[in-house]
Amino acid sequence: MNRKADFSKGLLPAIIQDFYTGKVLMQGYMNEEAFNKTITEGKVTFYSRSKERLWTKGETSDNFLVYKNHAIDCDSDAILLKAIPQGPTCHTGDDTCWEEKNIGKVQFINQLAEIIKDRKNNPTDASYTTSLFKKGINKIAQKVGEEAVELVIEAKDDNKDLFLGEAADLLFHYLILLEAKDYTLDEVLEVLIKRHQAK
Template identity: 45%
Template sequence: MSKYDKLVPDFSKGLLTVVLQHFTNKNVLMVGFMNEEAFELTKRDEVVWFYSRSKDRLWKKGESSEHYQFVKDMYLDCDQDALLIMVDPAGPTCHRNTESCFDVLPAYSLSDLEETIRQRATEHDEKSYTNYLLDKGTDKITKKFGEEAFEVVIGAKNHDKEEVANETADLLYHLSVLLYDQGVSVADVTKVLIERHQTKNNFKGERKDINEW
């Protein structure tokens, strides 16, 4: 049994159009095609398989480069004839050695930062600054977060755009470590923002609806 058994594509129209999207930064990586067998293999292995129209055969994405596309989630469109797959790529998706087959600018999101911190935490690398902070605990992490916030304030007071950008990057990193320490995910924060966006005049005191920001 697969958790994707609920997905029932309509192959009566021909091959299924498949879009691969990075699961953290949301970059569109490539477009390919699946027949029913490729779809079943993708469900089974949770690694993307395609049907090559030019070679007339099944092919596992990354079979030559080992840049496999690990499935994080899959969604059918409303007509059941196109598939969106959220993937965690094991390397560049494009044969040009770029992240995407489309000429989009490289993206880096808070979800990417969250994933990096999670990886550092599981690797237990003694040289990792992330592990140093996590080992020291909440007091050290919150202290560093406060220091970085003050550095942003100083940059702003100096009207130094470069300093503000650099210190904000440091601040977001330390905030991400703090969230990890507290067991709060970017998705948890995003959920709150979505709720505030969808609900007007729902907060008291200083907590404002996002439409009032």
């Protein structure tokens, strides 16, 4: 998508969404200078209507919003920016300006699944994921089994770091297995949704 923001219409609303959680954090306004500064410096910057100047979120609190990417809407008069918050976003101390908790980084699973798909479709010799796809479905399934056993073993102890590490390994290899089978996590979730609705 190559849409460009049309700043001839004046200040444009800029909606900030957490890069990992997908939660809407806040909304401000940008002129072209604020938009360009955000992209070049990597910290979300607005045009403050009250201060009548550029204002980088976090310039006094250090609760910056680290810019990751953006999209322009279909009328070129609104901006969606994805960012990583470095603390509470709202000046009140809340996670968002709507008093919502910003929890649940499950959005990253979709990003990771896209990376895995890319490693399958555009293999590189340096990629561990590519090497698994080259070894075939039996090796991938075996790795999922191995990681599941390692997670069960760690579950018997009380080492949080080791347990979470094995849990991450299992989830990663499970996503590789789904891609190898040409299935998506959404299809798995649909099964769970149907089961839940049937109760």
